Amino acid sequence: MTPRFDTILITGAAGRLGTQLRRGLAPLARKLRLSDVVEISDLQPNEEAILCDLADEPAILQATKGVDAIVHFGGIAMERGWDQILNGNIRGSYHIYEGARKNGVKRVIYASSVHAIGYHDLETQIDANAPHRPDGLYGLSKCFVEDLGRLYWDKFGIETAALRIFSSFPEPQDRRMLWSYLSFDDCIRLVTAALTAPRVGFTVSFGMSDNSVKTVDNRLAAHLGYQAKDNSEPFRAGVEARTDTPDPKAAAVRHLGGWFVDLGHPDEEAAK
């Protein structure tokens, strides 16, 4: 069967999730174009690679040419100083959307993050319409790109699914990940759903597996058609055995953002 897309661009393709998406999205497109600041290893026949920096506007304009959809997982993936965040995430994502606009790309799947709403409490059970509450410069940049996506939909008709990834790792590493865990396979399911949903407009979805403890209400993204199939239960005993019971009153336990809320300003963290 002909794949749905001719070419999909994956940014951050050398990263932890980018690597998974290369595998997972292969059936959806004739060709995957992969971009990253580091070299992509092990290139497959259905792949082409572009070595470029998101902060390099002309390069991004070039990279987004001729693609049907962009899976934008590139940029800085943790709390970092302002200049890195500004260049990698704010300026970089602006270049991606400008590339999409100038090259006629119709849909962007964006790796937003729980850290865009990290200061909300677990027991509030927020939905996707809750106001932004970033927990650091990283989260702030995620808020920015969500708003950017919203603008490019409202004004230029480019669809965005902003997927607020919680914790996507091979397995849960701490107690918090027992509820924030997004398995790699579920991550692929979520991106696939967002790419193939009949109508996205501008949609925010929380990205988690079907874990028992649920800390947000994802009903406003139900039209993406994402159906998680994994959960963290198989890892529970192991995690609990090697970690302490959390203090429910600790800020990092109370808030969705976890230990990010305990971080000071990255300049000062770096100076420590």
Added chain:
Amino acid sequence: MTPRFDTILITGAAGRLGTQLRRGLAPLARKLRLSDVVEISDLQPNEEAILCDLADEPAILQATKGVDAIVHFGGIAMERGWDQILNGNIRGSYHIYEGARKNGVKRVIYASSVHAIGYHDLETQIDANAPHRPDGLYGLSKCFVEDLGRLYWDKFGIETAALRIFSSFPEPQDRRMLWSYLSFDDCIRLVTAALTAPRVGFTVSFGMSDNSVKTVDNRLAAHLGYQAKDNSEPFRAGVEARTDTPDPKAAAVRHLGGWFVDLGHPDEEAAK
């Protein structure tokens, strides 16, 4: 075991869904009374048929005599000119409710439609309390009957479950039906739930199978106890193979009502 009802009246019994309901509701009642404007074929021992027009008030008064519940699936089932809608759906349904009132029928299950709320957007994820937004004269008549049912509950104590049927066909016929599909068996499950729920009052429920892509929030009808068991996934590959990818910005893709929102006034459509 004694069936729960003595006699259930099914209007529109010769129609696509009426035919299914004859089969599906048989276990619930000692007798099914079937009404339609066309002759019912293949009458079963547990069935009795009445040939009558919903616009004929005395006939409907007669047809509703001695029944325990009415499954009102009759009337015009698509966009049609005003006179047909007025007679078949507005006047016709008024006759049904008057029959219920005068004959002491306690519960009506009404085939409302997605077209009562067809102008809402998918990504709004409306619930049953969202205001009416009909997408044509047909949908307008569905709104009318919902309000009629609400009135007869508030004033006369007759319960109504208004089931907003999305797309109930043997199988999904286009991309939209991948999310709007209601299998025949799930349709029977939904009507059965509405007939047997302990308390209905006036309840609006969306009628869909358990499809992956969900475009509305049905939690306000959870007391009906409807549990969908089917979904559109087995038909996905086939539908996608023979239909084009929809344009997410098209009005018919954006709105719940689908291509109904593209229709002009039925008088002018008819003149085309």
Added chain:
Amino acid sequence: MTPRFDTILITGAAGRLGTQLRRGLAPLARKLRLSDVVEISDLQPNEEAILCDLADEPAILQATKGVDAIVHFGGIAMERGWDQILNGNIRGSYHIYEGARKNGVKRVIYASSVHAIGYHDLETQIDANAPHRPDGLYGLSKCFVEDLGRLYWDKFGIETAALRIFSSFPEPQDRRMLWSYLSFDDCIRLVTAALTAPRVGFTVSFGMSDNSVKTVDNRLAAHLGYQAKDNSEPFRAGVEARTDTPDPKAAAVRHLGGWFVDLGHPDEEAAK
């Protein structure tokens, strides 16, 4: 100064409120076209009269020709039998909207009624998004026309302001009217605001003066710019002196619709 409109059609112009609107809307239009089933007395130079029945589709098509806006206050104004309601309000209003569509009229101001939501409780403090809960056939027809207006906006781009008139009389006549009172001058202010607001789309507004006791939340119509200037306080002492203290548990006191909720079916009321 040139008035804002060339010609405004007022239906029901011989009625209680229609008569007030003739006076009040005069400054807004070069000409007021007045329609009613009874003859309009005392015609002014800025006025022209049409004697016609809303149920007469060709006549209404004619009456709506060449007008800039329609102030639709005609039809049956109280609880009546089904045939009267059907012809005067349901069919009649359909004719008005068809006239608007065919003749290119851009805005309709419709006299809806508290009886479209008469079964809601006072202390719920509903807003304009609350579901319809008509308290009789009259209210049911008001719900129908609201949905009709919504449809003609969504599909044909004709704006409607549906003004749910509470109790517009020379002065409050009973205890309930101390909160439901809409003075004639405030009624004119409300219609004027709805005619001149920059953007109406489909808007529902509750129509009351600035009475002390407030039973609904009108914030969703704030863009109409209606500013009530009257209230019922000057009439309080008189009303209280000549009426009994209401029983708070009576259905007619509990519900917005007042004594309409106590009415039985109009056929049976008529038979009393």
Added chain:
Amino acid sequence: MTPRFDTILITGAAGRLGTQLRRGLAPLARKLRLSDVVEISDLQPNEEAILCDLADEPAILQATKGVDAIVHFGGIAMERGWDQILNGNIRGSYHIYEGARKNGVKRVIYASSVHAIGYHDLETQIDANAPHRPDGLYGLSKCFVEDLGRLYWDKFGIETAALRIFSSFPEPQDRRMLWSYLSFDDCIRLVTAALTAPRVGFTVSFGMSDNSVKTVDNRLAAHLGYQAKDNSEPFRAGVEARTDTPDPKAAAVRHLGGWFVDLGHPDEEAAK
């Protein structure tokens, strides 16, 4: 593996649910301390028993010493006269919370009840933020203890999960229990989830199995991680065979509280 808790206190341990919890919570703690006003039979090696009355403040201060968590299922479990409710539930629960505060207990799992919100309607589909609407003195005391738990969280940092038990019996006994049923195993799952959830703060959860008919919206407690595994379907045929079809208009069918709403004041019920 070391159990999560050293000592858990279960109040009302000789009661219907207390007995189940002895079995179900055993794996969670090295020791279960059991309190009741009647003697606990069949004491296990992992258990210790305290015979005491909740109204006896010093005894409760003693019973709560050295425990890690309190599962407070004691007190009066049905509608009773004021003095019993006051002593057993209001004063008794105050003593429990004072014991927790003075002895440094960090989490309380409280058996609240559907009767704290018994006057809400089924079709409203309330969530945990809906205002209290107790259906008797028993329910009123449950409201009180919920507010007490809220206060001790806000002011003293003691967490409470208030579990509004619907109907926890060996099997459903009447039609209402087909939706209100909480199996004993699900009850244990719910208490276990509440004890082990990473963050509780003050959380209200409805306590039901996964029955088909659902009458409340429990999403605000999703962070407890409770996953019901049972439902009432296996008992449906039996219950329906031996009970009458309920009247949907009966107060006891309309309201969440069931037949409690039909009870008069307990003093007068007792005098009957």
Added chain:
Amino acid sequence: MTPRFDTILITGAAGRLGTQLRRGLAPLARKLRLSDVVEISDLQPNEEAILCDLADEPAILQATKGVDAIVHFGGIAMERGWDQILNGNIRGSYHIYEGARKNGVKRVIYASSVHAIGYHDLETQIDANAPHRPDGLYGLSKCFVEDLGRLYWDKFGIETAALRIFSSFPEPQDRRMLWSYLSFDDCIRLVTAALTAPRVGFTVSFGMSDNSVKTVDNRLAAHLGYQAKDNSEPFRAGVEARTDTPDPKAAAVRHLGGWFVDLGHPDEEAAK
């Protein structure tokens, strides 16, 4: 003109607000019955006094005999130890409602308090449906009586207006009172409105003057018809001159309850 009520009972009539209400409510009733634990001075011809304790059930049963409405402002008016709160507010108010039930009193106006919701934040702008969050034992007793009023309305048809008094003093005494101030005259207006509103059912209203800074949303009580006429501006300069600028991050500034949230348990406060 005949006053609206024959006899109104005011509890706590010797207190700060009770004294004001004696003056303010005089025009509403032929006779004011005044109760308090201390002697009422300066008895007027339209007044009769009863010296009794709210904890004395038979006395309260007697005091509520033959009255048309109860203005229940008695009981403990500040944070106190459990026994005082239990007897004065919990048991005492139960006696009042039992008196109302047994003696057929139809409406109770209850002096609830901001301290029933003292742990909510100012900037949340809660309305009357927000969950209880008491800030001490005093506030907890206010929550209890609100729920008691709700029960007696739902079950016995006795109406309650629960007025959450913020700060009713001769004038604002600190910075917080610039927003929480309720002038004595506005307090009288509020109680008068609650006594004379056509329908109260169970209604919660926040009690404040029309101060510039508003910290709660009172729209759900708009049917009481309370119109504040005073505000704190005349006192602003004085208060600001003699008090320090508050620290916005202080718990007592953040929360509606003010310095009550800083209080520890009353037993320990008393021991200081």
Added chain:
Amino acid sequence: MTPRFDTILITGAAGRLGTQLRRGLAPLARKLRLSDVVEISDLQPNEEAILCDLADEPAILQATKGVDAIVHFGGIAMERGWDQILNGNIRGSYHIYEGARKNGVKRVIYASSVHAIGYHDLETQIDANAPHRPDGLYGLSKCFVEDLGRLYWDKFGIETAALRIFSSFPEPQDRRMLWSYLSFDDCIRLVTAALTAPRVGFTVSFGMSDNSVKTVDNRLAAHLGYQAKDNSEPFRAGVEARTDTPDPKAAAVRHLGGWFVDLGHPDEEAAK
């Protein structure tokens, strides 16, 4: 009387609103520090001026030293190309907040804009919790700074009042400004309220005068204590005489952002 603040920094002090604020805020502080990229004319004795660019981090760090509050009205005030917006508003505002953090400034009053939510519809009547919907790069930068303010409150305890200025001009210049008008005096009142409110945390307020037509719901900012005293009515006749009646279906009339929504990308607008 001693003014409330020692030193307030006003950025953009040479601008249209900055100039008004110099006059209006003078009574609040011993000294106003004024910053802008252009020279401030007519310096008063209570003023000191700093010529600097917001993009110059060290200069801003210096400018924010020793101030008690910052009234941040500087930066680009209209739709401009990305580089200008990035430097003036995104980087510039980050420097302001970093200055606040490093210099211990406790409160920031930020001139946000209607253009942060410009794609919402008038008739939706959004409140301050509605998601961002910027209508251009300018609005996008306003969203960014709101989120920045939110972060600096949640993480560093610096309060922000984000005032979404609608249209603050000497008088309304077009039909839209009849509802979006914020008089200069009301602008001063709003900033003053935000500076002096007892608790701000992170608060978003819409900035408009008390115009008749209201297009948003500002209740969530009621704790700022802003009381508009002006409105656009005195200018209505003039505006209406010299401008055409707007087309209600035009995008610029439908959306809060007005003609900003009609703008293309600034790069292309510039190229026109």
